[in-house]
Amino acid sequence: MTVNDQLNRDPFCDPRVHLSRRTLLGAGGGGLMMSAIARRLAWADEQGLTDTAKPKSVILLWLQGGPSQLETFDPHPGGMYGGDSSSINTSVKGLKISDLLPQTAEQMHLASLIRSVTSKEGDHERAVYNIKTGYRPDPTLKHPSVGAVLCHADQGGADIPRHISIVPSGFPGRGGYLGAGYDAFKIYDPAQPVPDIRRSVPEPRFQQRIADLYDVVESEFQRGRLQQLEKTRTLHRTVTDGAMRMMSSQQLDAFEVSSEPKEVRESFGDSAFGRGALAASRLIEVGARCVEVSLGGWDSHITNHSLQSSACDKLDPALSALLKRLEERDLLDSTLVVCGGEFGRTPTINPAEGRDHWPHGFSVLLAGCGIRRGAVHGETAGKPTLDPDKPMADIVDPVTVGDLHATILTALDVDFEEELETPIGRPMKRSEGKPIKAILDS
């Protein structure tokens, strides 16, 4: 196959990456809402190219810096620890969350809250590693983040990368011992073009460069060297071809949130995070397995209430619009939304009116993929004893970070106990936790 043959082949193709018929009908019913992607998918469905057994996806709304549980999903207004926040009713009877998240409150019937996550990591870098991988940092091994684990568990194809990090924080999802091939593909504010995806020279000139690369320089490099050098070692041409398929793929449209109607864009909020959440919902429709969207600004050691309020202003529209959109497009059965950060913040308020790092009882929101709707698991005390020797004393039904991962993997139909093999042959379970049955539909 020549270079041109490869580049001319239809980039649209692997049925495993596309939508279910039900979703397509939902999208089609929206009339004007039907985007170019949806039309393309509808065509694929007619051709029998879509598959109802599409693997489930996860959207991780990553709150970098440590959101305060007291100002988000676990308020204890009044008293010495409540701070300036108050609580509001939600769409779930008896469930209250912070008044800083009014729009999210209206969508809580779609989600479950875990209010008792605990870990042993109080440093940002180590805690991020812990929450994203389910394991504590280990100098002898780099664990894969949950997105990498999911992509590894299901090797479906797509022209675009299946593990994506939007507005990446300092610690985007990594492939760890599964390899750099599972690292998240990083893009920044979706208002900007995807990085490095556009050729810097016209197509004919680019094609000639590729032809010279393959036919002259690469063939000379292979001469007399290791047998099947390309196939068994460098994969240079294979991956270059993949990159070129992506460059010309119509699936790239999924990154283009500007093609969405104005009211849809506005509903997610005018922020990179909001646009990222919208792009995430589009990306999972074309085969992305894990999309992580990061929002910073939560590390409120000083003026806690002001900083948390400001961050909530961005989180609230994006999270609520995302849940609403997924539900409307019939995607919440096949998409898990996870919203949380590396730890919570102290009940006590420091002299700078800030809250410090607190891994002993913080909140994570989960929605979709068989997660019970409107449920709450765990509880933190409104008046904690704060005995440093007994940090768990103030928590009802504590869960570990490992439990959280086991729950996520179970919701996504991935065997969390299956052992993977590290490069040195060490068997390692995908997760060493236990699924939180209380929030999983049986």
Next chain:
Amino acid sequence: MSKLRDGATTSLRWSWFGLLVLLAFGYLVGGLSGTRQSKLNASPDATMNGSHVVDSDPMSAVHRIQESLRSSVEEIDVERQQRLASLSLDYAEPADWLTICRRLSLALVGNGLSLEEIRSLEKIEESKRERTHLENLLTDQRFHHYWAERWTRFLVGTDGGQFIVYRRRRFRIWLAEVFASNQRYDRMVRELLTAEGLWTDKPQVNFLTATFDSNDGKADPIRLAARTSRVFLGLRIDCLQCHNDFLGNVNLGEESDLREGTQQDFHQLAAFFTSAKTNGLQGVRDGEVEYAYKYLNDAEETDVQVAVPFLPELLPEKGKPRARLAAWVTHPENIQAARATVSHVWALMFGRSMGESVDNLPLDEPCHPMMDLLARDFVAHGFDLRRLIRVIAASEAFRADSRADFEINSEHEQNFAVFPLVRLRPEQVAGAIIQAARIKTTDRESSLFLQLQTLTGTNDFVTQYGDIGEDEFTSESITITQRLLMMNGKLLRDLVESNPLLNASAHVRMFANDTSQIVDLLYLSALNRYPTPSEKKHFVSRIDCSDNAEKATEDLVWVLLNSSELAWNH
């Protein structure tokens, strides 16, 4: 008259200003490229004043150094030959000098040769070029800083740690000074293990404070035991932290009577580090060992005493706990520790380990004979890292070609019958493409422009390309992100374009005599080799037949920078 005087004054001021601008410009672009044709002449016989050692005296220091290595290198070569013969494996001829010099540059400074370096070496007799290049590199500050970063990753990892008590940069600079002064390796290890004082004042203390974040502001004995075991002993005993070995993976104890490792082995090693106390403004100070641990299945905690996991007779009976540990690790008879160092240096030179793992050399498995010889040579010659590098660099294993006239398979690579193909690390790729697009050597002597571009370009590139952290020798496959970055990324665009101030693509067009020389020079800059006749014919024709020779030259640079040959050590 006064108008005339004013006019003269004004014009004098402008002249001064113009001169200053010219000087500033000259300073900024100085070192960006050689502008004399002689430097760019494709002929190996060209005359040019190189900036490095030129070995013209056979009895020079370089020659004497090489002579002192002869018997050690021969022993290693004999071991390799015997092993290959026993396996009935063919082996490759030595590679050409340019290929070997490229390997040396990649190993020691993290990028390929500059055209300037190649031209300088071409002036001397071919048989002396490799060793001259090696000696140049060993005294080059690029080597000291590059190895300092690689060793920093090995010794303390890549995490940021707690800023208040951990200064990774200071630690790295201290290591660069260690390499620059060719300090004995055993002294470096002792300074790390026994470090006392403030992390800002005594940079080696950061070896300990790097672990403060996981132990509430104190040295973390668990992490330090795991790190010490891997780095200084070449053993992965981390699993013993939680349970005794029951799979036969970790064998410890007497050499003649090895036994399965136990939790006690790990925690007794960890106990040494509990003597490192944090003492406020005084930083880390030595104190008593205080370590209580509840072993698996025990009902109560045990007071753990210090002990070493093998060769206990080498542990001094008296002294401060960490000093005793340091003396044991660096004891000349602790050959396992020397093997650990050899294993790491070998991996830095080749880009891959000699055996299955860089930092796991099980006591119950036979040591590779080449590694054992190198370890004993290392100890016998005063823990001299430079000598170790020289011996490896002179060995047939390092100098073998990666291509041969027989079919090469992975067994040939594993046994160093051929030089193994190894993918470059992200910062090596960044360094290689930045150097490839230049004529002169990019280093701290380079112009401010170039340093700035190199610094920001490398950092952004490595971030995008995907830093593999402290997993130094993993064999990662290339990713789509990396290919997109190489094909369409900003750094590549900047380096490929015909920029007369910075880039080789413009420089060679300005100074080469003809298209044939342009192709030669671009191949030398990017791939550190001359093009084959068919490659040359193809690209000369491509440029000559193009409507726009400048763009055709840029295209050739793009092709070379995007090749797997550039991104692999071979």
